[in-house]
Amino acid sequence: MIENIRNFCIIAHVDHGKSTLADRMLQLTGTIADRDMTEQVLDTMDLEREKGVTIKASAVRMQFTAADNRQYELNLIDTPGHVDFNYEVSRALAACEGAVLVVDAAQGIEAQTLANLYLALESNLTIIPVINKIDLPSAQTEEVAEEIHNLLGTPLEQIIKISAKQGTNVDRVLQAIVDFIPPPQGENDKPLEALIFDSHYDSYKGVVAYVRVFNGSIKMSDNLLMMSTKVKTSPVEIGIFSPSMKPIDMIHAGGVGYIATGLKTVSECRVGDTVTYQNNGIEKPLPGYQHAKPMVFAGVYPTDGEDYPDLRDALEKLQLNDASLDYEPETSEALNFGFRCGFLGLFHMDIIQERIEREYDLDVVFTAPSVKYTIKLNNGKTLNISSPAELPDENDIDEILEPWMNLSIFTPTEYYGVVMDLVNKKRGIFVEQEYPSPNRVQINFEIPLSELIVDFFDQLKSGTRGYASMDYHFLEYRSGNLVKLEILVNGEPVDALTAIVHEDDAYHKGQALVSRLKDLIPRQMFVIPIQAYAKGRVISRANVKAMRKDVLAKCYGGDITRKKKLLEKQKKGKRRMKMVGNVEIPQEAFMAILRLDKS
Numbered sequence: 391m392i393e394n395i396r397n398f399c400i401i402a403h404v405d406h407g408k409s410t411l412a413d414r415m416l417q418l419t420g421t422i423a424d425r426d427m428t429e430q431v432l433d434t435m436d437l438e439r440e441k442g443v444t445i446k447a448s449a450v451r452m453q454f455t456a457a458d459n460r461q462y463e464l465n466l467i468d469t470p471g472h473v474d475f476n477y478e479v480s481r482a483l484a485a486c487e488g489a490v491l492v493v494d495a496a497q498g499i500e501a502q503t504l505a506n507l508y509l510a511l512e513s514n515l516t517i518i519p520v521i522n523k524i525d526l527p528s529a530q531t532e533e534v535a536e537e538i539h540n541l542l543g544t545p546l547e548q549i550i551k552i553s554a555k556q557g558t559n560v561d562r563v564l565q566a567i568v569d570f571i572p573p574p575q576g577e578n579d580k581p582l583e584a585l586i587f588d589s590h591y592d593s594y595k596g597v598v599a600y601v602r603v604f605n606g607s608i609k610m611s612d613n614l615l616m617m618s619t620k621v622k623t624s625p626v627e628i629g630i631f632s633p634s635m636k637p638i639d640m641i642h643a644g645g646v647g648y649i650a651t652g653l654k655t656v657s658e659c660r661v662g663d664t665v666t667y668q669n670n671g672i673e674k675p676l677p678g679y680q681h682a683k684p685m686v687f688a689g690v691y692p693t694d695g696e697d698y699p700d701l702r703d704a705l706e707k708l709q710l711n712d713a714s715l716d717y718e719p720e721t722s723e724a725l726n727f728g729f730r731c732g733f734l735g736l737f738h739m740d741i742i743q744e745r746i747e748r749e750y751d752l753d754v755v756f757t758a759p760s761v762k763y764t765i766k767l768n769n770g771k772t773l774n775i776s777s778p779a780e781l782p783d784e785n786d787i788d789e790i791l792e793p794w795m796n797l798s799i800f801t802p803t804e805y806y807g808v809v810m811d812l813v814n815k816k817r818g819i820f821v822e823q824e825y826p827s828p829n830r831v832q833i834n835f836e837i838p839l840s841e842l843i844v845d846f847f848d849q850l851k852s853g854t855r856g857y858a859s860m861d862y863h864f865l866e867y868r869s870g871n872l873v874k875l876e877i878l879v880n881g882e883p884v885d886a887l888t889a890i891v892h893e894d895d896a897y898h899k900g901q902a903l904v905s906r907l908k909d910l911i912p913r914q915m916f917v918i919p920i921q922a923y924a925k926g927r928v929i930s931r932a933n934v935k936a937m938r939k940d941v942l943a944k945c946y947g948g949d950i951t952r953k954k955k956l957l958e959k960q961k962k963g964k965r966r967m968k969m970v971g972n973v974e975i976p977q978e979a980f981m982a983i984l985r986l987d988k989s
Contacts, residue, residue, distance in 0.1 A: 485602035488571030576643030582606030684732025691728030
């Protein structure tokens, strides 16, 4: 019965209790027996539990007996909880009719709460506001209820106050889902129209697509077509999540389930794609499909050159589960063989780095992150580059365009000055501000992505004692006064330390890199000059002093000319040594610099 189905998701800021609320719902509906219960059931990765962030979306079907004694099928679609996975969140929301908005009673509404709320409102979802963690001593339940009332216009008595940890009032949330969220629309006898809102790779069943069926139904005998990739397949298995995968015979209109496709890579079965029948299917796919574009790029190199094949295998396996990860082989004179990888954002990059190190037991070094630049050349051609080392000669360049983002920062009003100061230093432009409640302010800026990805978030959190939160999305490419900053060691450019920086920052960044390298490069028998080079000239220089043999030790007494003769002889030898000498920069020096870049 389609009128007894409710499809909903839970949206919240990082660490506001979304996964804990999902746990309590699974317990209350008897979906999971108490003996099988673990913390954060739907967060299956160790990383998700440690960081308190849902990284992969998941889905689960629950059976709930409501106050009218009818049994309802509740499909919870769990959404990723970080700004980097904004597109995945939007697809998960498109698969629902309603959303439970969870707000922490101690912290109130934050940037990610608002970002996901606006996405949900754009998808015309019914919003059920819930205040969580009312059991905390620092809870400001009434003030937060007032904030939600001002934002959504929900009557104060309709805002449900719960403690997901203790299970207080969670049954009221389930009842509200049945009462307020409308049942899905759809008919079984129409052509199949189903949205893929997530997928993962299974070594036995191939790619498993998580689908929401809008019209038609899916049976094992159906021949299916992925509309954007034009891939044809027949199901190996279809089923539902409860919360583990449970095969069933048919997924009806309005339902949520999975299709084990047997396909070999996730890129053939992309998030946001529409599934229909190969014959007599629908003409137009569901709206909103996009190809996930990497925004942040970095080189990934094994610390031990022999691990290169293992690193390639690790990236291949990670890409099976994560179609938004791009990589291609790259070589660096300093770090040898590695890969240039594209990520959705800095958090996505951190996740991949941790997974490579944990799941595949590899030691890797990531170069400083950069963004994709568009270069307009004097001859009218246009280039896209993701590595600063690819930048052409500056005499051939007409202009360099860099990506800019819309940035929203949510902060208590007392940190207004701190936020303004930080964004101004990072070339940000103030747009507007709003006061959603008396002591909180939302400030909107435009800022280059290259300034956001290095250490902006850390500085924001430390400057506001952890109270500020931020959200950003792509705005446009803009022309910038950008230059290539190269580091020369003994006259040779070091490709791994090349960067594209704003002209005003070139001197400071160059000086910082030169002084770090000076401490890290071991002394040789000759002087090693380290130079920062930008705009056709050296802008900073330091020398690593030579180790010297005391040639005057055996020359006691006598004329000064004898000493000078020996010193001149030594000087000639040093000069000759420098001409043939090759400076080996130790790997530790690179790692120290790249780590310092992040700090």
